[in-house]
Amino acid sequence: MYRMTLPLIATHYLDSTNQWDTVGMERRNDAINHISTGYQGQLKYRKTDGSYAIYIETASSTWLTAYVAKVFAMANNLVSIEENVICSALKWLVLHKQLPDGSFKEDSAVISRGMVGGVQGNDADASLTAFVVIAMQEASKICAESVGSLPESIRKAVVFLEGRFPQLTNPYAVAMTSYAMANANKLNKGILMRHSTQKEAGRSWTVPGQHHHSLEATAYAVLALVKDKDFDKAGEAVHWLNRQQTHYGAYGTTQATIMVFQAVAEYRTQVKDRQNFNLDVELSVAGRSTPVKWAIRRENAHLTRSDRVNINQDFNVTAKGTGKAILSVLTLYYARPVEKKSDCTFFDLTVKMEKDNEGAIASYNFTMDFFYKDDKTDATMTILDIGLPTGFEVEESDLKEVLETERIVFRMHQMHNVGQLQPAAVTIYEYYSPGELFNDLCTINTAVAATAKPVIMSVLTSLFCCFSLQYIFGEHTWIEYWPTRAESQTPEHRERYIGITDLQNSLSNYGCAT
Template sequence: MNLKRPYAVAIAGYALAQLGKLEGPLLDTFLKAATDKNHWEEPEQRLYTIEATSYALLALLLLKDFDSVPPVVRWLNEQRYYGGGYGSTQATFMVFQALAQYQRDVPDHEDLNLDVSINLPSRSSAVTHRILWESASLLRSETVVTMYQAKSKGKASCNKFSLKVNLRPAPEVKKPQEATRSMYLDICTRYLGDHDATMSILDISMMTGFAPDTADLKKLASGTDTYISKFELENKPSSNKNTLIIYLDDISHDQEDCISFKVHQFFKVGLIQPGAVKVYSYYNLDETCTQFYHPEKEDGLLSKLCHNEICRCAEENCFMHHSEDQVTPDDRVDKACEPGVDYVYKTLLLRKELSDDYDEYIMVIKLIIKSGTDEVQPEQERRFISPIKCRAALKLQEGKHYLIWGLSSDLWGEKSNIKYIIGKDTWVELWPEADECQDDENKKLCRDLASFRESMVVFGCPN
């Protein structure tokens, strides 16, 4: 096929498809003539383009190439004029013929069931879902451990700008009536070029629950000493965070330009997400610098657990002990069988490896009460990891046995080297030794744990 015009290629492709000869190099030429894989465009010839695309759709239907058809159909539908026509009788006729053929040839709903298999490195078997036409809108979800490459600690992402951000208490200022506390946000920046930067922008995302003091911002934008050109405040109720945009006419290249204004906390949250300050050039978006800030974190970044190249957030609440007097055998079964619980083990703590960031507890798996993602065997060692701030709450002792279970989302690492995070949803309970079970204070607990173990091992989780 030595044709060049997409219109001619589309019509010739339709003719070849009817003869069963649109294949190999001819098919490649036909498909490459499409623009954006959804229409065969004749430059500045809209009607010819519509007609050519209609012929191409008929050719694709003859080839039963149903994967390539939907974008072509969508494009044709988008070209329709108000009232239903396409601009000429010939073009309208061809579109209707092609779309009618599409309705006839598209597979029936019964042929559109979908079997999905998800193979994950950390799972011993594939996760499978069958999606039926009548239930296609039902949500399916699967939790996986994700690895990503993190930027080195302490290195900001900066180009042509320096940026310093500081958050300090403001105990003496008068707070708005609804505010619980106030702080000063100090921002200093300098352009690292040979001349001042013109028209630059500060994009400031506020911390969770905080909002800027608009009176301070108005003072910065007015008066004899005008520090900012103007500001805009964007409210984002869905994320409970505000974004402040500050416009600067220029930023000095030989000294730091600094501004300071109050921010007020209007509601408390369990975990304050850091805010971010980004400075960039309006005329060159590649010239930018970003710094994070937080009332309790020096560099504005949340604490994290890292091992090799894998990191995860470590700001969630710590594990909480459960009062033995308030836990029944049925409670243990109910909790261990809740959705998301991946494993239930009886373990022996061999040793602790404590560091400045997190603690590792090396345990021997003595009994697998409920097997999970990890293909661990009895008497094998596994590492359980906890943030350093949770050390006092855990109080784990070497040489002691523990009942422990946790969520699949708290499995960390790859299949060959899985570690377990001890978080707020992890159950950790001391399992008394055989001689300790003779003591009156431990007899009931030992009976309950033995009953729990037998029920789970023999009968498993109730339906």
């Protein structure tokens, strides 16, 4: 689902803020194609009653069904989506998951934190109900006629949330419930603001120890305040959200990303005619005779300005006029890697290979021990990706006998001699958190004397998290120049930049096809 969500929210944001010129108008068609492909892929998990589950053979999930309905409703004006696909999901929620008191129940929870966000935290009954109600509210224009009970279902849920609202203690639940109630014109802004934190960086709804949940909560609060036309308070929260964004535009988890972009897009759409931007910014760099000047006005306030300064140069930024802007400084430098234990918080992985005699050129017992370290959630869908050195085959009968959940043992036979063996990677990660991975590289030392000494197996431990890469060069490797974003504006580099960037996005979203 996330493969559809990310291009969808990016398209929604760029459409709402008129910023396609900053990334290239031609890329909108690529985004639409990804959304359409993601939609078709998600339909494989749709059941005959309109609900959805992580696996088609498992029980349907209340949260996932509501989430799919929300995303499909958002994509409805971008790609061709059957109305019944959206509305049957809402009908299933009304008929099968709403309790007499108006709340919604979950019988098959999606455990992945990165996917569901903070719905399963404290005050989960209110959070889940608010999440479902928001999905219904955002899809109500599409399904009001085909799902006749939808307005009454929303009303009952809002009444439940009104009763629970004064008792809530979790800022996440407070913010999400506030948005659902604001959509029904029943926002209690006093309670919402009491759970916020005001600092120099802006206003936020902070969930202790859960930064991504704080991002989500603050985004829901922005949507509620914008709905209430309190653009000053919403602006304080948007200011905080903007300062949490990385230099590469990311917010972390899928839920944090989709909610932050939805909230900021809604805020900028509503306030663009109310802002008085007349800001002049000047960047002076030591050694340069002429400063860089930027004139920020209402019509171009959404554009990002950038310049490159050498690390040994002093610079000074001055601004005058009316308006707000955020200055970010990204420092790039070379540093020697420091050997340390894995940064990965989810998994530990140990790989061991022992020489065996099975009649092949060489045979080994391949043993992997692994366990999930996070004590707050369970690993729902763990992927173990095992690469084989060139010329090796696996004893398939061993794989069929694998029964242990935290150890895999099988034999591997070298069937062909290879002049220069490349390392083979063994990677473990959770499907919905691909950035949190643990990777070991296994290499064979081929510089062995022609005596009866055993072949030496060595494990080069390279601990990767967040897509840190190690590059292995061979006879089929070549190097391409990757133009910078600034160089992409020139005819000489534009086509190459677009091509490589498209390849990067494709690999990030869908992986390697071979």
